[in-house]
Amino acid sequence: MVTTTSTISFRRHDLDNLRTSLTGLVILHHTSISFGGLGSWPFQSVSVPGVVPTVAAFNAFNQSFFMGLFFWISGRVSAQSLSRSSSRGAFIRSKIRRLVLPAAVYTVLVNPVVAVLGLPSWDRRIVQKTLWASVSGIRGARGPVWYLATLAMFDIITAVLYKIPAAASPTTVSKSEKQTVSTAPSWLNYKSVSTWGWIPVGLACFVIRLWEPLGERTPVISVQLGYTSQFVYAYVLGHMSHWSNEERMISPLEQKKKNKKKQTSTSNKDNRDINPSLALASAISLSALALMPVPALIATDTFDANEITSQMRGGWNSFAFGYAMWNEFSFALMGPALMAYFRRWHSSGPKNRDGGGKQGVVSARNAYAAFLVHAPVGIAISRVLDTCLCWGGARPAWMDTAVWTVLGPLVMTGSAGLMSVYGSFLVGSKLLEWVPGMTAIL
Template sequence: MASTPAPTPTQRNAGIDLVRVLMTMLVILHHSAIVYGGSGGWFWRQEPNASNPLLVMFNAVNQSYFMGLFFLLAGYYTPASFDRKGAGRYLADRWIRLGLPLLAFFFVLFPLTVEIADATGGADLLRRWGQGIVGGTHGPGPLWFALALLIFAHAYALLRWAGAFPANGRTAAALPRPRTLLPAMIGIGMVAFVVRLVIPVGHEVLWLQLGFFPLYILLFVTGIAAAPHRLLERIPLRAAVPWLAVAILAVVTLPIMIMLHGVGGGFEGGWNGNALYYALWEPFVATGVILTLFAWAATPARRSGPVGRWFAANAFGAFVVHAPVLVALSRWAATLPYTPWVKFVGVSAAACIGAFVVAAALRAIPGVRRVL
């Protein structure tokens, strides 16, 4: 596939910043959808799990690509960071930028979110939060992503030391052709199918849903390979459109498969047709959506003004703090006499704004900007 010329190494990509912001907001909408009848695990829900077919579809499509896109970007920025800092400083930086937010959420924000979700009144919230920090339930929540990236960072450093990822090793100079992408998508789908025979979707090992990780690992490695020639910033729209069409066709088949759920077996995993379909469905949707997003981001019109830079600077912080913000807003909205759809729209918008504002306030504290 043809590509546009590579940007200069120091040029900041406003389009990728915008994609990061949009994906962070999509994470918030994804969890808000779970509250109002989508599918998945969350701290608190108003409607029963998977009770709203449209929100179930929304969550399924999101899951196919949005966290994978974050892993792709993480891999994309890894080689340059490692080469610039060296192994020691690179890993130390990962522990500051990922480990500290992970620990903060694990021991502080997770108990806060649990107490907000369980609260019948707010008068003693601080007392119960303190009790939760000391002796309550803890976990990474959405910061499982930071935990996974820490593991990936250490694996990358080890492989670089072993020579598996040499600094001047083979990299992708151009986008792969369809005859390469197609078997890769089928292959990773089959790997996911096999993994889910043992660890179905929804089952966690050390807080990680390993059933999704074959695609995450592939995308992280793909980002590493694409980094030297900055291929994610050079994807032409004409190369992405055919794969977007494939993704749309795949999405159209999902409602049919959901209606036939009882016939084909569980999507989560197992030796059945639905599990095979879902494992193959994900990489086809992910490829089309991810390529299209980066092609859209690569257009010359993408420029970053003050508002865009503010959102980009606070995106990771918003990701870290969005759980208690969203749970607090959805618990408050439960008292309002509106339909779940109205609440989903209103709470999602308010949670997006609130998470970014809280992140910006935290980053104004001396020293926090180094972490968030």
């Protein structure tokens, strides 16, 4: 994933590290779809047919927060960049170079290769037909780069509406920030929007999905309208965090710290509040998700994972409403918890064993490139593993045992996912190292 960090005067290493971890989670998420997860992905494993509840729960859980966090980080960085920019045109040109250009190249060159890699079998006629369909059917961004196209649209719209300061000096920025905070209505301050904004966003998602169920994508930018309310909310919240001088999201379960001793540190506002821990936030979110099928179990005494996931996509039913509200509640919990965790434990820059600043393979420097190559790399790895276990495309008898049914999808997701994460970062690092001019774009 990408944010324009080159314009930040004081680099937030905690956000860099969070973004890198989220990139790995995106790769793991997409890999899991091949092995019983929710969503669409070009490759489907023979070893794990259909939806597996445990893998689907993993999908739903991380889907609830990782894209929202990407948009929050991107919104904050864009606000910082705009506040220091003296030219709207320069800002827009940088977004075209860093977002639109990679999305276009991926759509035209990489996505057809991904489509071929995902085919259940290869022969010349099928490969040619797939390549032609991928190229001739282009109507906008294809594959994971919908995020880049959507972010580019958000940034360009913001740049058009934003009033560039006459002089982008620190004094001007400071005065602008103070004025923005002081003139905002009390009900529209950052804390209120961050704490309770998930409620109207969840309702908006439910209403939108009555007409546009999950899985339906818009032309050109290819975003799912059913999730767009969260993305807009997170992006705007990221902008507000910059102008309000806040360092992270604020949880609806956050409590004021009792000041037994006077705080001596003013380096960040995490000192003043008690945010639910990452473990507690995860437990609350997963518990709420697990409770959603209970009414159906009581009413029908059966559990049909495929039917439940189908209803969750949208429509006038309890599962669609419950999922829409839970998804935003989970984002409101997990976002602040992850930010506080990384702020406390992972706020330092990259260091090697000698204490220098050289970065390893899995690092913030390679995260954007890893995101761009993770689809072909991950599908290739998943396909090799699947072929080794299901030679000739047939499932062996031992895959019908109870042990494999329970553990198999988790083992395949974990093994293929971890290899895909490292492989994507490795290929991404070589792309930056070997291709001239790539570092200027990525």
